Amino acid sequence: xxxxxxxxxxxxxxxxxxxxxxxxxxxxxxxxxxxxxxxxxxxxxxxxxxxxxxxxxxxxxxxxxxxxxxxxxxxxxxxxxxxxxxxxxxxxxxxxxxxxxxxxxxxxxxxxxxxxxxxxxxxxxxxxxxxxxxxxxxxxxxxxxxxxxxxxxxxxxxxxxxxxxxxxxxxxxxxxxxxxxxxxxxxxxxxxxxxxxxxxxxxxxxxxxxxxxxxxxxxxxxxxxxxxxxxxxxxxxxxxxxxxxxxxxxxxxxxxxxxxxxx
Amino acid sequence: xxxxxxxxxxxxxxxxxxxxxxxxxxxxxxxxxxxxxxxxxxxxxxxxxxxxxxxxxxxxxxxxxxxxxxxxxxxxxxxxxxxxxxxxxxxxxxxxxxxxxxxxxxxxxxxxxxxxxxxxxxxxxxxxxxxxxxxxxxxxxxxxxxxxxxxxxxxxxxxxxxxxxxxxxxxxxxxxxxxxxxxxxxxxxxxxxxxxxxxxxxxxxxxxxxxxxxxxxxxxxxxxxxxxxxxxxxxxxxxxxxxxxxxxxxxxxxxxxxxxxxxxxxxxxxxxxxxxxxxxxxxxxxxxxxxxxxxxxxxxxxxxxxxxxxx
Ligand SMILES: Cc1cc2nc3c(=O)[nH]c(=O)nc-3n(C[C@H](O)[C@H](O)[C@H](O)COP(=O)(O)OP(=O)(O)OC[C@H]3O[C@@H](n4cnc5c(N)ncnc54)[C@H](O)[C@@H]3O)c2cc1C
Ligand SMILES: Cc1cc2nc3c(=O)[nH]c(=O)nc-3n(C[C@H](O)[C@H](O)[C@H](O)COP(=O)(O)O)c2cc1C
Ligand code: FES
Numbered sequence: 001x002x003x004x005x006x007x008x009x010x011x012x013x014x015x016x017x018x019x020x021x022x023x024x025x026x027x028x029x030x031x032x033x034x035x036x037x038x039x040x041x042x043x044x045x046x047x048x049x050x051x052x053x054x055x056x057x058x059x060x061x062x063x064x065x066x067x068x069x070x071x072x073x074x075x076x077x078x079x080x081x082x083x084x085x086x087x088x089x090x091x092x093x094x095x096x097x098x099x100x101x102x103x104x105x106x107x108x109x110x111x112x113x114x115x116x117x118x119x120x121x122x123x124x125x126x127x128x129x130x131x132x133x134x135x136x137x138x139x140x141x142x143x144x145x146x147x148x149x150x151x152x153x154x155x156x157x158x159x160x161x162x163x164x165x166x167x168x169x170x171x172x173x174x175x176x177x178x179x180x181x182x183x184x185x186x187x188x189x190x191x192x193x194x195x196x197x198x199x200x201x202x203x204x205x206x207x208x209x210x211x212x213x214x215x216x217x218x219x220x221x222x223x224x225x226x227x228x229x230x231x232x233x234x235x236x237x238x239x240x241x242x243x244x245x246x247x248x249x250x251x252x253x254x255x256x257x258x259x260x261x262x263x
Numbered sequence: 264x265x266x267x268x269x270x271x272x273x274x275x276x277x278x279x280x281x282x283x284x285x286x287x288x289x290x291x292x293x294x295x296x297x298x299x300x301x302x303x304x305x306x307x308x309x310x311x312x313x314x315x316x317x318x319x320x321x322x323x324x325x326x327x328x329x330x331x332x333x334x335x336x337x338x339x340x341x342x343x344x345x346x347x348x349x350x351x352x353x354x355x356x357x358x359x360x361x362x363x364x365x366x367x368x369x370x371x372x373x374x375x376x377x378x379x380x381x382x383x384x385x386x387x388x389x390x391x392x393x394x395x396x397x398x399x400x401x402x403x404x405x406x407x408x409x410x411x412x413x414x415x416x417x418x419x420x421x422x423x424x425x426x427x428x429x430x431x432x433x434x435x436x437x438x439x440x441x442x443x444x445x446x447x448x449x450x451x452x453x454x455x456x457x458x459x460x461x462x463x464x465x466x467x468x469x470x471x472x473x474x475x476x477x478x479x480x481x482x483x484x485x486x487x488x489x490x491x492x493x494x495x496x497x498x499x500x501x502x503x504x505x506x507x508x509x510x511x512x513x514x515x516x517x518x519x520x521x522x523x524x525x526x527x528x529x530x531x532x533x534x535x536x537x538x539x540x541x542x543x544x545x546x547x548x549x550x551x552x553x554x555x556x557x558x559x560x561x562x563x564x565x566x567x568x569x570x571x572x573x574x
């Protein structure tokens with residue numbers, strides 16, 4: 001059940017230029033949160049910013065959770081000033097957990113930039129609950145934006161790097177790397193990153209004939225399925241169900257459910 | 264201190280245990296927020312606007328944050344009256360909630376049918392007719408208005424049609440986008456409305472200078488939140504000066520002292536809207552805060568404060 005918890009900051013560090021990791025103490029969130037879910041952070045008291053900021057759980061520990069975020073605008077810039085020992089109001093856990101399919105043999109993550117954020121928790125869940133270690137394609141514009149490589153290595157994941165400028169790994173798009181990994185029947189792809197990248201990954205998976213899960217982003221007000229502000233158009237043709245809520249029906253969707261034509 | 268305060272009100276025939284409800288569209292169908300607080304504590308739950316058929320609403324993007332508020336163009340996405348009656352209303356009833364059923368139709372006949380069905384099924388204790396949503400494309404009226412609520416003649420016709428269809432307390436929800444809000448309000452009152460709800464969101468828009476495109480796919484949307492509160496308080500005051508029927512005031516309320524501004528300006532009831540998104544327990548805290556206010560000011564009944572601004 002989602003709730004609002006005041007959490008103490010245990011650690012807050014810049015992990016690469018403009019990217020931070022925030023670890024907060026909360027047995028409640030740690031106990032309830034599952035990989036793929038997210039929370040809404042109250043950046044600071046007062047009316048600016050007016051809305052909370054959605055962030056997914058990077059990792060879920062015994063009595064704390066971590067959030068990995070990128071400075072995008074004013075809200076995340078203010079958030080980065082939070083120091084150890086201070087408190088922050090967090091609403092969550094929200095959204096549906098990432099589905100874990102026991103029948104799948106091979107799991108491949110496709111992470112673009114800060115889109116890597118939900119994957120460490122998902123890798124841990126897959127290893128613990130399915131006994132399967134996922135492979136990871138980490139893609140970004142440039143080397144300094146490749147995050148979590150070390151964490152995945154520690155979990156025993158095979159990691160493939162790709163950058164737009166060739167500063168690390170292959171100079172290629174993630175979807176190209178994916179195709180070259182020869183994913184066959186029994187493979188499932190899990191993707192999070194910029195919309196264009198998720199669309200390309202969806203298209204690649206369609207061509208390969210394998211299922212693809214995508215974790216979407218949308219501007220959110222309530223995070224709880226109430227305001228109907230965060231919808232994306234689905235491929236469902238029933239009028240009443242055409243719009244799906246990223247916050248409540250997702251954020252993780254089977255890619256074939258989304259109407260990618262709009263992106 | 265510690266003496267009990269009477270927070271109960273009678274809003275045009277709707278008895279509420281306290282003056283606090285929620286803005287339509289900011290609380291879905293009630294159940295969604297029950298994990299944060301016992302929603303039956305509210306004076307009433309106001310539903311999302313219900314239409315005869317389910318509506319998918321506008322294309323995304325539908326939402327953007329603004330200074331002290333937000334801009335939305337949801338386009339009245341809702342489950343439709345049938346699903347509401349079957350799946351949503353029973354939950355509200357089981358949990359002992361007082362229900363304000365908010366309705367939206369494309370014609371007086373549709374509004375009348377919606378009101379009649381809500382009453383017949385016992386699925387609302389009052390009807391709030393949304394004549395003022397800025398996010399649906401209504402054909403321009405003969406007098407060049409885009410909202411029913413902007414045309415007193417239409418407000419009269421719609422109110423009469425709904426009035427004839429239901430005996431439930433009938434609230435007419437008005438738009439701030441008018442020259443003189445007294446005109447549609449008096450038209451509604453003359454046609455048999457039991458209360459006026461004000462305000463709906465303020466028509467507004469935003470443009471992304473980098474892409475030169477409108478931020479909302481609908482181009483225009485409605486502004487809500489604390490940014491609009493001073494406008495709303497003024498319009499509630501305008502209404503309370505001319506109306507005999509009570510006012511349900513809303514627009515940017517975040518806490519009890521905001522709510523008191525509306526009550527002192529003449530609102531009998533208040534609704535918490537967008538701020539619930541930021542702070543889901545806001546409405547409950549307003550109830551507690553109003554009680555505390557009355558105790559601090561030695562007031563036995565909240566209704567003694569309605570319109571009690573001292574000039
Ligand atoms: C379910 C979900 C999970 C997310 N998880 C993470 C995460 O783990 N790490 C991370 O760095 N980012 C994550 N994001 C994106 C993050 O919420 C935005 O980057 C952040 O809200 C930007 O706020 P800002 O004030 O810095 O930017 P501004 O540009 O000032 O924000 C203005 C408005 O736009 C919204 N907004 C801006 N960018 C985005 C975006 N990409 N997605 C959604 N809303 C946006 C903001 O919430 C705010 O309402 C997630 C988004 C969603 C929907
Ligand atoms: C996301 C959103 C959806 C809304 N949907 C409706 C609606 O369906 N029907 C309606 O009458 N008003 C609707 N409103 C208007 C609110 O009920 C309220 O009148 C307005 O937001 C002002 O109050 P606030 O500033 O406290 O939000 C909506 C407002 C928001 C922000
Ligand atoms: S953010 Fe409100 S419905 Fe998704």
